[in-house]
Structures are given as C-alpha cells and as structure tokens.
Amino acid sequence: MLKRWSAAVLGSVLLVSTLSACGGENASDSSSPGAAKGDGKITMGFAQVGAESGWRTANTKSIQDAATAAGIDLKFSDAQQKQENQIKAIRSYIAQKVDVIAFSPVVESGWDTVLKEAKDAKIPVILTDRAVDSKDTTLYKTFLGSDFVVEGKKAGDWLVKEYQGKTDPVNIVELQGTTGSAPANDRKSGFADAIKAAPNMKIIASQTGDFTRAKGKEVMEAFLKANPKIDVLYAHNDDMALGAIEAIEAAGKKPGTDIKIISVDAVKDGMTALAAGKINHIVECSPLLGPQLMDLAKKVVKGETVEPRILTVETEFTPEQAKAALPDRKY
Ligand code: GZL
Numbered sequence: 409m410l411k412r413w414s415a416a417v418l419g420s421v422l423l424v425s426t427l428s429a430c431g432g433e434n435a436s437d438s439s440s441p442g443a444a445k446g447d448g449k450i451t452m453g454f455a456q457v458g459a460e461s462g463w464r465t466a467n468t469k470s471i472q473d474a475a476t477a478a479g480i481d482l483k484f485s486d487a488q489q490k491q492e493n494q495i496k497a498i499r500s501y502i503a504q505k506v507d508v509i510a511f512s513p514v515v516e517s518g519w520d521t522v523l524k525e526a527k528d529a530k531i532p533v534i535l536t537d538r539a540v541d542s543k544d545t546t547l548y549k550t551f552l553g554s555d556f557v558v559e560g561k562k563a564g565d566w567l568v569k570e571y572q573g574k575t576d577p578v579n580i581v582e583l584q585g586t587t588g589s590a591p592a593n594d595r596k597s598g599f600a601d602a603i604k605a606a607p608n609m610k611i612i613a614s615q616t617g618d619f620t621r622a623k624g625k626e627v628m629e630a631f632l633k634a635n636p637k638i639d640v641l642y643a644h645n646d647d648m649a650l651g652a653i654e655a656i657e658a659a660g661k662k663p664g665t666d667i668k669i670i671s672v673d674a675v676k677d678g679m680t681a682l683a684a685g686k687i688n689h690i691v692e693c694s695p696l697l698g699p700q701l702m703d704l705a706k707k708v709v710k711g712e713t714v715e716p717r718i719l720t721v722e723t724e725f726t727p728e729q730a731k732a733a734l735p736d737r738k739y
Contacts, residue, residue, distance in 0.1 A: 450709050451481040452702075453501025455511035457538075458489040460586075460619045461647040462675035466739030467512070467537065467695035474698025480705060489514055489586065489618070495522045502529045508705045512537035512553075515588035523547035532708040536697050538590040545716065549708045552700055552718040554693050556594030562691045562724055563595070563642060563670045564602025567609070570668070570688070575608055578639045581631045582614035583624050583652060585644040591693075592616065595644045595672060612638075617648035624648030628655035643671045646678025646690065653686050664688050674725055676737050682730040690730070692722040695739060 452475065456468055468484075475482035483501060487493035491514050501509050502525055509531055513519060519540045526533050527547055535551040542548075571578055580603070585592035596614070603609045613631050617624035624647060631638060632655060641656075643649035649671035653663040663669055663686040671678055674692040681687045700718065707714050725733065 449479065449481050450508065450705060451483065451504075451506045452705055453483045453485075453497070453504065453506040453509045455485050455487060455494045455497040455501070455509070457494070457512050457514045458486055460489055461645055461673070462677055462739070463645060463647070463673045463693065463695045464619075466675065467697060469739075470696045470698035471510075471536075471701060472698070474702045477699070478702035478706070480702055487514060491515055491518060495519075498522050498526065502526055502531060505529070506531060507709045508532050508534065510534040510536055510701055510705065513540045513590070514538070514586065516541040516590050516593065517588065520544065520547065534701065534704055534708065536701055537695075540590075550704060550714045550716055550718055552697055552704060552720070554591075554720050554722060556591045556693075557598040559591075559672050559691045559693055559722070560595035560598025560600075561602045562598075563672065563689070564599040566689045566691075566724070567640060567642070567668075567670060568603060568606045571606060571609070578606070578609045579612045579635065579637050580609060580640040580642055581628075581635065581638050582611050583617040583627055583641065583643040583648040584614060585616065585619045585648075587616045587618075591672075592644055599642055611642075617643070617651065619645050619647060621647045621651035621654075624651030625655045626651075628652035629658075632656070632659045632661075638667050641667055641669045643669065645693075646671045646673040646675050646681075646687075649687055650677055650681060653681060674730075675739055676734070679725065679730040679734055679737060682725060682727050683734060685727055689724065689726060691724045694720045694722050 454471060459465060485497035494511060494514055498509055509526055520542050523533055533548040535548050537553045539551050584596055612635055615627050617627045641652055649669055656663045656667055661667055669687045670689045671687055672691045672693050674690045678690055682690050704714055
C-alpha cells in the first residue's frame with residue numbers, strides 16, 4: 409500500500425518552492441565513494457523516467473541546469489519509461505561509485521533490491537517527483553515532490569464546485585497516468601474521494617493514457633465511441649488532455665464546452681489550451697525540482713540530515729489566471 413504522504417501527517421514537512429543551489433565546497437566524508445576521487449566535486453547519478461511529456465522535459469532541464477549551476481557533475485539516463493532501464497542505470501551508478509543517486513521511480517513497486525545495493529555501497533539515494541512503496545524508509549534519504557493525492561482532490565473539488573446545485577447525472581471519463589505510478593494511483597484516489605461529495609457524479613470509464621498525447625488521443629477516441637454521453641474528462645496530465653482534445657474535436661464536439669476538461673501539470677501547452685477555453689481548469693504540478701535537488705545532494709553527501717519529505721509548493725489555474733501567467737511561464 410502506497411505510503412500516503414501528506415503535510416498533515418508529516419509534521420516535519422519542509423514547504424519550499426525553489427531553493428537556489430547552495431555554493432560551498434563539497435566536504436564529502438571519506439565514507440562516500442566519490443570522496444575517493446579527492447577532487448571535492450560531487451558526482452550525481454540521475455535515473456530519469458523518460459521524455460514522455462512536456463512536464464518531464466521541463467523536469468529534466470531543471471535538473472541539468474541546476475547541476476551546472478551547483479557545480480555538480482551529473483550522469484544522466486533516460487529509461488524510456490521502463491523500470492528495468494532505471495534499475496540498470498542505478499546499478500551502473502553504483503559501479504561508478506558516484507557520490508549520490510537521485511531518480512524519479514517510474515512505478516511505485518520493485519525497488520527494494522537495487523536500493524539495498526546502493527545502501528550497501530554507502531551511496532545516498534534521493535527520490536524526486538515520484539515515491540516508492542518500500543516499507544524500509546532507510547533506503548533513501550528523502551522524497552522531494554508533489555502530493556498527488558492533494559492534486560487529485562483539488563481537481564475533484566473544483567468539479568464539485570463547478571456543478572454545485574445541479575442534480576442531473578454527470579458522466580466522467582478519466583485518463584490515468586502510467587499504470588502503477590504514484591501520480592496515477594494518487595491522482596485517481598484523491599479525485600475519487602473528492603467527487604463523493606456529489607452523488608450525481610460518476611466515473612463511467614477510466615483507463616491509462618500513459619501520460620502521453622498519442623495514447624491520450626487513442627483512449628479518448630475509444631471513450632467517445634463507447635459512451636454517447638460524456639460530460640467531463642479528468643486527465644492526469646496536460647499531455648493526455650491535449651491528445652484527448654484532438655479526439656474530441658475530430659468527433660465534432662467542443663472541448664471545454666460540450667465536454668469539460670480538468671487536467672494536472674500546467675505546462676505551457678496545457679495553459680495555452682486553458683486560456684483558449686479548451687481546458688476548464690488545471691491543477692499545477694511543478695517540474696522545477698532541480699535547485700532543491702542539488703541543495704539536498706550537497707547536504708546528504710556531507711552527511712547532514714534532511715527532512716524525510718519535502719513538498720513542492722503548487723497552485724491551480726482558471727482560464728483567466730492562465731492568460732495572466734502565460735507570458736512569464738518558464739515551461
Ligand atoms: C508528476 C510527474 C508526472 C506528470 C506527467 O510529478 O511524475 O509524470 O504529471 C509526467 O506529465 O509524465
């Protein structure tokens with residue numbers, strides 16, 4: 409069962425938006441493998457999920473730019489959304505004796521063995537973006553990222569408010585993220601809990617679109633064929649929502665009007681569709697984790713203790729807010 413992280417549960421949660429990478433020499437102790445190099449420079453091995461969405465691209469850029477700014481030597485791998493590739497990458501970082509390993513677990517389960525190998529090699533691990541369901545929390549130093557249950561709840565709360573006072577049945581279709589991933593599991597549960605407040609709301613179809621536009625379009629086409637009356641689409645990310653918009657328009661319907669759309673992420677393309685009224689509401693999930701990650705890496709390599717759970721600060725957007733935010737949007 410996924411550990412339900414939430415600010416209420418973890419009193420010691422540190423709420424930060426973006427920390428600038430701290431400067432200063434790496435004082436990695438002799439226990440960390442990288443210290444053997446003796447050049448004082450931290451080497452990080454980062455095992456990325458893939459390049460499946462606009463969010464992921466922005467996340468990768470944030471990590472790479474922050475590593476450069478922090479003077480951290482970054483070894484980076486793209487797992488093409490396959491867990492076995494991430495595990496291979498982590499094993500290669502252990503063999504290379506990096507000072508610290510960070511990764512965004514593509515799915516929640518199946519990490520204990522490789523994380524134990526990192527622990528035995530005395531290489532600290534930082535989880536970013538997505539969580540793992542390991543019972544042994546000594547296998548990683550901290551988890552930096554969003555609370556996806558809260559994101560799902562925000563989406564559901566908005567929808568309930570949007571239909572306040574209406575009693576007609578509201579048929580919802582749901583495009584889930586990658587099967588088995590923390591964001592898919594938690595955005596689904598947070599949303600389902602929130603819409604319990606409106607007994608006329610029903611999820612009539614729910615299927616993974618794997619966080620990609622192509623799959624989101626394909627699944628939405630199937631939803632449209634199988635369900636004559638769809639009132640709302642809840643997409644676990646903007647890329648799937650944008651793919652679904654193509655399917656909705658091809659079916660001669662108006663996205664945002666005939667079918668209301670709620671999404672998560674708030675990447676530029678999603679915000680553009682929101683400003684144009686094709687999406688009705690977006691819950692933000694910030695990919696800009698790089699600076700915080702590098703700051704944490706320097707601390708764990710020095711052997712400092714860090715908060716076990718670090719939440720990113722996020723908001724949500726209406727079409728009007730999207731119009732105002734777009735000119736300065738970084739991603
Ligand atoms: C969420 C992240 C998800 C995004 C998707 O933190 O893991 O993965 O919501 C991305 O866009 O593919």
